[in-house]
Amino acid sequence: MRIVVPAGGIGGARFLRGLKAALGTDASTGPDQATDHEITVIGNTGDDITLFGLRICPDLDTVMYTLGGGINEEQGWGRTDETFTVKEELAAYGMKPTWFGLGDRDTATHIVRAQMIAAGFPLSAITEALCDRWKPGVRLLPMSDDQVETHVVVEDEQGRRAIHFQEWWIKHRAALPASEIISVGADTAKPAPGVLRAIRDADVVLLPPSNPVVSVGSVLGVPGIREALVDKTVVGVSPIIGGAPVRGMADACLTAIGVQTSAGAVAEHLGSDLLDGWLVDEADSDTKVDGIEVRSRPLYMSDPETTEALARAALDLALELRGDEAR
Numbered sequence: 153m154r155i156v157v158p159a160g161g162i163g164g165a166r167f168l169r170g171l172k173a174a175l176g177t178d179a180s181t182g183p184d185q186a187t188d189h190e191i192t193v194i195g196n197t198g199d200d201i202t203l204f205g206l207r208i209c210p211d212l213d214t215v216m217y218t219l220g221g222g223i224n225e226e227q228g229w230g231r232t233d234e235t236f237t238v239k240e241e242l243a244a245y246g247m248k249p250t251w252f253g254l255g256d257r258d259t260a261t262h263i264v265r266a267q268m269i270a271a272g273f274p275l276s277a278i279t280e281a282l283c284d285r286w287k288p289g290v291r292l293l294p295m296s297d298d299q300v301e302t303h304v305v306v307e308d309e310q311g312r313r314a315i316h317f318q319e320w321w322i323k324h325r326a327a328l329p330a331s332e333i334i335s336v337g338a339d340t341a342k343p344a345p346g347v348l349r350a351i352r353d354a355d356v357v358l359l360p361p362s363n364p365v366v367s368v369g370s371v372l373g374v375p376g377i378r379e380a381l382v383d384k385t386v387v388g389v390s391p392i393i394g395g396a397p398v399r400g401m402a403d404a405c406l407t408a409i410g411v412q413t414s415a416g417a418v419a420e421h422l423g424s425d426l427l428d429g430w431l432v433d434e435a436d437s438d439t440k441v442d443g444i445e446v447r448s449r450p451l452y453m454s455d456p457e458t459t460e461a462l463a464r465a466a467l468d469l470a471l472e473l474r475g476d477e478a479r
């Protein structure tokens with residue numbers, strides 16, 4: 153079975169770990185397990201930022217590290233057993249910014265990426281090369297090889313200005329009210345090689361509980377991707393439970409674009425032309441959205457078992473809506 157998963161960072165990566173387990177393609181089944189399943193991840197690159205001459209791709213790296221076994225599990229981003237000597241030394245030189253948590257092990261990834269960019273490789277080829285080491289067990293494609301960056305329009309004592317999403321997210325903890333969220337470069341970006349074909353060939357598409365604005369939203373904002381997804385059976389998992397985001401600060405992002413922080417409002421925002429099914433938590437079991445099949449079940453991915461069960465439920469709903477019996 154071919155499954156396409158447009159994904160962001162932490163929530164998306166954890167959901168993918170559950171999906172691999174549900175399909176029996178996780179490491180525990182061993183390399184000899186002949187599985188006829190293929191998961192293609194369309195990774196968000198809107199979080200990407202250039203710092204100290206390095207190109208950092210947080211959501212691609214979070215998927216790669218999480219599925220490859222190198223993630224800092226508590227944080228959900230960055231490497232396990234991390235140190236920050238390079239960060240401290242940069243600060244000692246007075247280098248800015250100092251708010252970004254640049255880890256030493258993580259820096260090796262960014263150096264490889266920077267070197268390959270300098271050699272003229274596109275992000276899709278670089279991501280493939282990095283995955284040769286991590287073997288995430290999915291095909292990880294960036295949403296585009298073109299630069300697309302999420303910037304946020306804020307207003308404070310310095311006046312109204314646009315800042316990079318990472319500054320808003322990390323330095324300001326998304327607490328600075330944002331009046332607009334802009335995907336700089338999206339209008340001229342093209343889907344990365346293989347993205348549209350993967351969507352066309354997919355049996356089902358699953359939207360994990362990633363941030364619907366700056367993660368899934370950014371992927372959908374690359375011209376051609378949403379249009380291709382509309383033709384497929386798409387089931388999403390609500391990132392909002394009982395009016396609050398499961399993690400991160402998705403509510404700040406939703407408010408910035410004038411969308412209410414609720415499971416139903418997010419589904420409506422994503423659109424009934426795109427979504428065929430929507431999984432909501434039991435706390436939101438009264439959610440109704442015209443044109444979308446809403447089902448409720450526990451959504452918290454609190455451990456591998458619940459995460460696998462959630463992924464299995466999303467997959468089964470997609471197969472049901474597509475007209476297959478649940479496999």
Ligand code: FO1
Pocket residue numbers: 160161162199208209210211213214229230251252253254255258318321322
């Ligand atoms: N998130 C933070 O809250 N603080 C950090 O210092 C931080 C550093 C960081 C470094 C590399 C990386 O791949 C991700 C990092 N993140 C950090 C997460 C990053 O901001 C992500 O874009 C968000 O988690 C949204 O997906």
